[in-house]
Amino acid sequence: MRGLAVAVALLTVVGTMAQVPLAPVPTAEEVLQFLQGMPISAALKAALAPILGAGLATGRATPAVSLPFLRGLATLPPLQAEEALSVVYRALERGFMVDALMNDVLKVLKMGQPWEAVMTNLRIRSNLLVASQQVLIQYGIVGVGPQGPGGPLLPQDRLVVEMAWAVGDFVLSQPREPLEAFVHSRFQKLRGSVLDPSLVDPLLDALTPELVEQIARQAYGPSL
Amino acid sequence: MPLDELDPLIRRAIAREVEEGLPTVEGLEGRVIRQLAQPAPRPSWRRRASAAIARPRIRWGWALAGGVAILAVGVLIGRFSFPGGNPLPPAGANLFTVAAPGAKEVSVVGDFSAWQPINLFDHDGDGVWTVTVALPPGRYEYAFVVDGRWVGQDPLAAEYVRTFGEYVSVRYIGGEGL
Amino acid sequence: MPDGELELIQRSLNGDLEAWGEIVSRYKEAAFGIAVAILRNRADAEDAVQDAFVRAYERLDRYDLSRKFSTWLFTVTANVAKNALRKRRRDPLPKEVWAEDPARMVWQEEMEQSVREAVWGLPESYRAPLVLRYWHDLPLEEIGDVLGLRLGTVKTRLHRARALVRAELAARGVIRDAVG
Numbered sequence: 001m002r003g004l005a006v007a008v009a010l011l012t013v014v015g016t017m018a019q020v021p022l023a024p025v026p027t028a029e030e031v032l033q034f035l036q037g038m039p040i041s042a043a044l045k046a047a048l049a050p051i052l053g054a055g056l057a058t059g060r061a062t063p064a065v066s067l068p069f070l071r072g073l074a075t076l077p078p079l080q081a082e083e084a085l086s087v088v089y090r091a092l093e094r095g096f097m098v099d100a101l102m103n104d105v106l107k108v109l110k111m112g113q114p115w116e117a118v119m120t121n122l123r124i125r126s127n128l129l130v131a132s133q134q135v136l137i138q139y140g141i142v143g144v145g146p147q148g149p150g151g152p153l154l155p156q157d158r159l160v161v162e163m164a165w166a167v168g169d170f171v172l173s174q175p176r177e178p179l180e181a182f183v184h185s186r187f188q189k190l191r192g193s194v195l196d197p198s199l200v201d202p203l204l205d206a207l208t209p210e211l212v213e214q215i216a217r218q219a220y221g222p223s224l
Numbered sequence: 225m226p227l228d229e230l231d232p233l234i235r236r237a238i239a240r241e242v243e244e245g246l247p248t249v250e251g252l253e254g255r256v257i258r259q260l261a262q263p264a265p266r267p268s269w270r271r272r273a274s275a276a277i278a279r280p281r282i283r284w285g286w287a288l289a290g291g292v293a294i295l296a297v298g299v300l301i302g303r304f305s306f307p308g309g310n311p312l313p314p315a316g317a318n319l320f321t322v323a324a325p326g327a328k329e330v331s332v333v334g335d336f337s338a339w340q341p342i343n344l345f346d347h348d349g350d351g352v353w354t355v356t357v358a359l360p361p362g363r364y365e366y367a368f369v370v371d372g373r374w375v376g377q378d379p380l381a382a383e384y385v386r387t388f389g390e391y392v393s394v395r396y397i398g399g400e401g402l
Numbered sequence: 403m404p405d406g407e408l409e410l411i412q413r414s415l416n417g418d419l420e421a422w423g424e425i426v427s428r429y430k431e432a433a434f435g436i437a438v439a440i441l442r443n444r445a446d447a448e449d450a451v452q453d454a455f456v457r458a459y460e461r462l463d464r465y466d467l468s469r470k471f472s473t474w475l476f477t478v479t480a481n482v483a484k485n486a487l488r489k490r491r492r493d494p495l496p497k498e499v500w501a502e503d504p505a506r507m508v509w510q511e512e513m514e515q516s517v518r519e520a521v522w523g524l525p526e527s528y529r530a531p532l533v534l535r536y537w538h539d540l541p542l543e544e545i546g547d548v549l550g551l552r553l554g555t556v557k558t559r560l561h562r563a564r565a566l567v568r569a570e571l572a573a574r575g576v577i578r579d580a581v582g
Contacts, residue, residue, distance in 0.1 A: 064338065068338035068339075068340055069338065093255065093258075102338075106339040107333075107335070107365070107392070108388065109339075111387065111390050112374070113388050117388055121388075127444065130247065172385060189363070192361075193361040193362055193398050194361065194363050217244060218244050218245075225568060225577045227568065230517075230564055231536075233517045234521055235537075236514070237514065237517040237518040237522075238521060238532065238533050238536045239536075240514075240518065241438070241521075242438055242439075242533065242537055245447065246434060248434065248444050249430045249431060249433075249434045249448060252426060252451065253423040253424075253426040253427050256426050257420070257423050260419055260422070261419060
């Protein structure tokens, strides 16, 4: 319903400008149906379907990202598709929002990177989610942990994603400024556009170098 | 240094490393029980997922036909969704433009389109390609693809993120009052 | 046997998954320590631990009650982790994909940092006994049981591991090593 109303509003705006046809927004059912048709193991589908269904129902995954993600994986060797799906499955099972994970896979593929790079990136982003959540809980910036794929989606779940991405982007970009300054600046920019000020301000107040460094340490660990 | 003096250091080095990793196993009981409770045969994909992978041949055949641009607000953005049924903020048009004289095909890819190409157009043939994408408030990563070439740095972008030697551009689209 | 453990095992044998969940809860951290000692990577270790508890449950009827339960469980974990390590070795991960380790920027103490790197940079055959000794505090015989090594081998590996760490520290100039 919401999608339809907004699509109509968009038609008015866009139709007068770029003159490109609108794509219909996929439904959760289409996503799950596509999953069933994928050339991957039956056991994986059986495991993933309820988790993904719950995630789609609560907004942890959106159909507009999930369907292209599955479509993209379906063109790859099944082993690779399963490898990527297993990481997203794990993250979703723990209740994380996974659109960003799925988008990142599509992004790295679109850049023409080899599969090892796609998976390395995906695993590290996933580790960053876990680490961010742990540390933010430890510092009292967010409350309880994620509620599983079917639990209520909380505003703090978005905070965890943005923190994970800020730290990860810092490592990738290697800017001159220190980690804490980079993360602070990121959240300043997100404030008001992606994140409500009432959500971001407590984080900005509590942000310290120790906090973000701990996230980085926990996420990167002794691996590779 | 005698080995005895080294022992407490080794002990601490190990303890720190292992203990920092312990949060990883939070909730493990639930995951184990869920896996055991499934009627389906035990997933072998967990083991297969760590198998050696051959270098992929990426097929771009799923690129959206006809320059499809706009997806509905709020459901498409990689990192932007409201829980529940909150009314969505009004959409804002956003111009994506790149100078590419002589190019045959120009598109923008970004997390607002799940990295599927959205075609740009140069109707008057002056080499300036444009498309307008209606985007709600949020942070968006994107890049241009000009005749198959990745163009990651848009002068209009607020920031760049370097990924695997390439760039992506970033825009922040403000909410109400910002 | 620890408090109530026999009952939990018997209930698990009867298909009571909640009882098994309780066992997982009690041993998951120790199992994780073993897995990460072998695999060195937390995500892989977590996968291995989950697999190990699933496998242990499926093979519970083969557990010999006369053996210490934790040893048996740790053996299963070590084997699962070693298998995973073998498979991983076939597809090496790219080295410089994530160029800078941010953790390096933050550790102040050079010594602690160096020891940590030296320990975790050891080959798995030395690292695993070291972790079982210094973190799990297992007696040497049990380390041998878990890893499938003779007692003499365990002693040798432990001694050699510490010597290797010391040599690494000396090579880095962090300590003076007259012995070499």
